Amino acid sequence: MPLYDLNGKNKYYTLYCDIRGDILRGKLKSGERLPAKRELAKDLGVSVVTVQLAYEQLLAEGYVTSRERSGYFVESVLPQENIRTGQKERGFSSGKPPAPAGGRGRLQTEAEGSAEYTADFVKGATPAKLFPFSVWAKLTRAVLADCGEHLLERVPCDGDAELKAEIAAYLYRSRGVDADPRYVVIGAGAEYLYGVIVQLIGRDKLYAVENPGYATISGTYALNGARFAPVTVREEGVSMGELKKINADVLHISLSHQFPTGVITPAYSRSRLIEWALGADRYVIEDDYDSEFRLSGRPLQSLFSLCPERVIYMNTFSKTLAPSMRMGYMVLPPALYEKFLRLFSSSANVVPLFEQKTLAAMLKDGYFERHLSRLKKYYRGIRRLTLETLEKLFPGCEIYDTQGGPHLLAKLSDGNGGDINDAAERLGVRVKRLSDYLIAPSDGLQGYAVFNYSGVTEEQLTALSLKQHS
Amino acid sequence: MPLYDLNGKNKYYTLYCDIRGDILRGKLKSGERLPAKRELAKDLGVSVVTVQLAYEQLLAEGYVTSRERSGYFVESVLPQENIRTGQKERGFSSGKPPAPAGGRGRLQTEAEGSAEYTADFVKGATPAKLFPFSVWAKLTRAVLADCGEHLLERVPCDGDAELKAEIAAYLYRSRGVDADPRYVVIGAGAEYLYGVIVQLIGRDKLYAVENPGYATISGTYALNGARFAPVTVREEGVSMGELKKINADVLHISLSHQFPTGVITPAYSRSRLIEWALGADRYVIEDDYDSEFRLSGRPLQSLFSLCPERVIYMNTFSKTLAPSMRMGYMVLPPALYEKFLRLFSSSANVVPLFEQKTLAAMLKDGYFERHLSRLKKYYRGIRRLTLETLEKLFPGCEIYDTQGGPHLLAKLSDGNGGDINDAAERLGVRVKRLSDYLIAPSDGLQGYAVFNYSGVTEEQLTALSLKQHS
Numbered sequence: 056m057p058l059y060d061l062n063g064k065n066k067y068y069t070l071y072c073d074i075r076g077d078i079l080r081g082k083l084k085s086g087e088r089l090p091a092k093r094e095l096a097k098d099l100g101v102s103v104v105t106v107q108l109a110y111e112q113l114l115a116e117g118y119v120t121s122r123e124r125s126g127y128f129v130e131s132v133l134p135q136e137n138i139r140t141g142q143k144e145r146g147f148s149s150g151k152p153p154a155p156a157g158g159r160g161r162l163q164t165e166a167e168g169s170a171e172y173t174a175d176f177v178k179g180a181t182p183a184k185l186f187p188f189s190v191w192a193k194l195t196r197a198v199l200a201d202c203g204e205h206l207l208e209r210v211p212c213d214g215d216a217e218l219k220a221e222i223a224a225y226l227y228r229s230r231g232v233d234a235d236p237r238y239v240v241i242g243a244g245a246e247y248l249y250g251v252i253v254q255l256i257g258r259d260k261l262y263a264v265e266n267p268g269y270a271t272i273s274g275t276y277a278l279n280g281a282r283f284a285p286v287t288v289r290e291e292g293v294s295m296g297e298l299k300k301i302n303a304d305v306l307h308i309s310l311s312h313q314f315p316t317g318v319i320t321p322a323y324s325r326s327r328l329i330e331w332a333l334g335a336d337r338y339v340i341e342d343d344y345d346s347e348f349r350l351s352g353r354p355l356q357s358l359f360s361l362c363p364e365r366v367i368y369m370n371t372f373s374k375t376l377a378p379s380m381r382m383g384y385m386v387l388p389p390a391l392y393e394k395f396l397r398l399f400s401s402s403a404n405v406v407p408l409f410e411q412k413t414l415a416a417m418l419k420d421g422y423f424e425r426h427l428s429r430l431k432k433y434y435r436g437i438r439r440l441t442l443e444t445l446e447k448l449f450p451g452c453e454i455y456d457t458q459g460g461p462h463l464l465a466k467l468s469d470g471n472g473g474d475i476n477d478a479a480e481r482l483g484v485r486v487k488r489l490s491d492y493l494i495a496p497s498d499g500l501q502g503y504a505v506f507n508y509s510g511v512t513e514e515q516l517t518a519l520s521l522k523q524h525s
Numbered sequence: 526m527p528l529y530d531l532n533g534k535n536k537y538y539t540l541y542c543d544i545r546g547d548i549l550r551g552k553l554k555s556g557e558r559l560p561a562k563r564e565l566a567k568d569l570g571v572s573v574v575t576v577q578l579a580y581e582q583l584l585a586e587g588y589v590t591s592r593e594r595s596g597y598f599v600e601s602v603l604p605q606e607n608i609r610t611g612q613k614e615r616g617f618s619s620g621k622p623p624a625p626a627g628g629r630g631r632l633q634t635e636a637e638g639s640a641e642y643t644a645d646f647v648k649g650a651t652p653a654k655l656f657p658f659s660v661w662a663k664l665t666r667a668v669l670a671d672c673g674e675h676l677l678e679r680v681p682c683d684g685d686a687e688l689k690a691e692i693a694a695y696l697y698r699s700r701g702v703d704a705d706p707r708y709v710v711i712g713a714g715a716e717y718l719y720g721v722i723v724q725l726i727g728r729d730k731l732y733a734v735e736n737p738g739y740a741t742i743s744g745t746y747a748l749n750g751a752r753f754a755p756v757t758v759r760e761e762g763v764s765m766g767e768l769k770k771i772n773a774d775v776l777h778i779s780l781s782h783q784f785p786t787g788v789i790t791p792a793y794s795r796s797r798l799i800e801w802a803l804g805a806d807r808y809v810i811e812d813d814y815d816s817e818f819r820l821s822g823r824p825l826q827s828l829f830s831l832c833p834e835r836v837i838y839m840n841t842f843s844k845t846l847a848p849s850m851r852m853g854y855m856v857l858p859p860a861l862y863e864k865f866l867r868l869f870s871s872s873a874n875v876v877p878l879f880e881q882k883t884l885a886a887m888l889k890d891g892y893f894e895r896h897l898s899r900l901k902k903y904y905r906g907i908r909r910l911t912l913e914t915l916e917k918l919f920p921g922c923e924i925y926d927t928q929g930g931p932h933l934l935a936k937l938s939d940g941n942g943g944d945i946n947d948a949a950e951r952l953g954v955r956v957k958r959l960s961d962y963l964i965a966p967s968d969g970l971q972g973y974a975v976f977n978y979s980g981v982t983e984e985q986l987t988a989l990s991l992k993q994h995s
Contacts, residue, residue, distance in 0.1 A: 243875035407715035
């Protein structure tokens with residue numbers, strides 16, 4: 056039984072998290088008995104009630120069972136254990152299923168299924184433990200105390216002026232983007248902002264989207280009733296030929312680190328994009344998703360900086376802070392900003408002022424950038440481990456990685472001529488083919504798998520690298 | 526007359542429900558006289574006041590009419606009995622067609638210029654001082670302490686399960702709406718939800734909107750690329766004839782207290798709406814905006830309760846809590862909820878979990894309803910003062926007020942034959958004509974002004990009533 060460090064408040068919750076972690080990492084094995092409550096309480100210097108609460112939480116969530124007069128025993132929750140008994144991929148649903156703590160609907164969410172894998176290279180969630188929760192809580196309390204009833208005021212349609220200014224200042228510091236704070240518009244996440252863009256530019260326009268790319272982007276255009284068409288992405292960026300051929304009005308693009316290819320649009324392609332946009336009444340949506348995670352060197356120059364009249368710059372905080380932060384922003388060209396005001400001046404902004412003020416404080420006081428440095432340092436470590444693990448499992452496999460964000464491509468050869476799915480299944484890994492991200496048929500992506508390592512942990516990678524030998 | 530069993534609390538409401546049931550089931554026929562109040566009270570062993578309240582509720586909802594000295598008579602509310610020709614001439618509609626005032630967009634923003642008026646009867650903002658700020662701050666701190674890092678978790682697309690359950694429970698307690706918590710969807714305010722509805726039902730459908738009505742509603746449909754068409758609202762609700770003639774697929778309606786007319790859709794019109802919706806693959810959006818502010822009697826029965834398969838029930842907290850609270854909800858028919866999950870299951874909810882948990886706590890612990898009572902008490906006072914002031918300034922002016930929310934209609938005659946604008950300018954009052962709220966030309970609303978008294982203060986009304994003498 057490891058020692059748990061229980062400083063701070065919510066001791067029982069910390070203890071619960073630690074024990075749960077040990078169960079999920081396999082440190083506590085199925086069938087193992089948890090220490091007696093009194094004993095553990097004494098060891099840790101906490102009250103018996105604290106231990107009792109932690110055990111009850113584990114019990115409620117199905118991590119342990121309780122046997123009368125004997126104590127608490129670890130349940131079999133790990134996929135590896137199930138694979139050994141020939142019940143691969145059944146995970147939680149084989150054996151005795153634990154009741155999800157407050158489950159919803161019929162849908163299995165991404166989070167639920169994750170525990171089934173040794174490592175999940177699809178999900179891609181920033182580990183919650185890296186979020187500077189205590190800073191955020193402190194700033195939240197400070198905002199509540201400082202702003203008081205001002206927090207109840209209606210937020211102008213484009214967002215809180217203070218946050219707009221802080222975002223503009225941050226963009227300048229971190230990205231060299233010289234955005235006029237006036238033209239910054241705050242919105243409830245990326246998909247919400249895509250919808251607003253359609254309302255600004257028009258749903259009769261044709262939106263070109265990257266192929267392969269995020270299905271959510273094209274899906275959101277479709278949901279908003281706009282026409283969209285795929286354009287092929289290769290090492291040199293989107294195909295200009297296709298873009299001209301389909302006669303698109305708008306291009307939605309991630310130049311700094313395209314998902315899933317990782318392509319960084321080279322400078323000469325950028326110039327051609329500007330030329331294309333200026334050639335007619337066209338717009339480029341520079342979706343700068345993931346750009347903060349460039350792991351080496353300076354951030355890449357933004358297209359927006361080159362042509363602020365024709366480029367909409369946008370990004371969110373879901374990846375850098377937490378997926379629960381439904382907060383994004385865009386910097387609009389002046390003409391579109393004027394239209395935004397005409398359409399929405401009678402509406403209030405959809406993001407609560409409380410969140411806007413807290414984020415403004417995080418940006419102003421440098422907390423956000425310190426958090427980002429820590430996150431990048433963490434991802435550098437995970438990336439290194441991912442590469443080592445891939446090399447170990449698939450010696451000599453080809454890697455395509457521009458270090459622009461927490462995902463890379465690997466051409467797998469498992470030595471048996473098997474395909475990616477076989478290898479993944481054998482290893483208990485969740486991974487997708489590059490071609491799985493195609494939104495329309497396209498050639499030449501065979502053999503590549505996309506490793507999004509933002510959601511995997513050191514422990515998982517260590518467990519994975521040991522698989523070869525088992 | 527059947528015997529009604531009136532055990533338990535809310536006797537008058539039970540009695541009202543029972544009689545209403547008998548009317549809807551045809552046990553009490555159109556034209557039939559309800560028993561005298563004293564008589565029924567004696568029979569049932571309840572007070573006369575109880576019967577009186579039940580009868581008044583039935584009267585307000587149009588199930589019965591009252592004839593002086595004769596008693597209460599059952600209205601023809603069943604669809605098959607429905608051939609009514611506007612016999613109700615006591616309302617606000619008569620005369621020639623005024624033209625619509627023009628849409629939104631170019632409009633002066635509501636917030637501007639308020640300080641310039643003695644009293645602003647247009648703006649309509651809940652006074653910030655009435656918001657239970659200290660309660661909210663306390664709950665905010667409690668949520669932060671209790672939920673801790675859980676607040677960072679991704680919220681399922683339809684919202685936090687706890688808030689969904691609390692909203693369903695609140696709807697049942699306050700409105701008698703028996704909504705399955707599963708089908709509650711949380712969103713960032715009314716306009717956001719209108720957009721989602723368009724995505725669910727389709728922008729190729731024709732959305733009928735009330736005329737006169739909120740320009741924001743039709744404007745939001747237009748912004749979302751959906752077709753909309755106005756249908757006339759009069760004392761008996763929307764014109765069924767027009768609704769059928771334009772062949773609408775969806776009707777967006779406020780039944781409990783329409784803005785700006787204040788019309789309460791009577792029971793027979795409700796039945797016809799259900800019949801209309803069931804007649805084809807049609808939906809009614811029951812926008813229950815302002816329904817909490819019914820200043821006398823119980824809330825009116827919801828259309829949703831009558832037909833949960835064809836009615837989307839929706840409301841927000843912007844009016845009851847604060848305009849900065851961008852939080853609304855809708856209860857979807859099961860089929861639309863399934864579609865919602867299909868479309869959005871990969872998206873996170875746009876409202877921060879922090880706000881959702883705080884509101885859930887407000888609902889759970891009864892704070893919200895206590896706040897609402899205080900607010901209603903306050904509005905009763907402001908309404909009385911508004912009426913007194915109007916009577917003083919415009920002796921004998923006609924009032925149309927169904928007491929359903931913080932606005933009423935007054936036909937102004939300032940004694941000089943001048944029109945509303947002249948009177949308003951002379952008095953330093955901001956007020957709009959009923960016809961200013963037309964979204965398409967319509968007949969017979971001359972002379973009426975809309976007094977939204979939710980944003981005026983006692984002091985302002987007192988100052989206004991002194992104006993006459995200056």
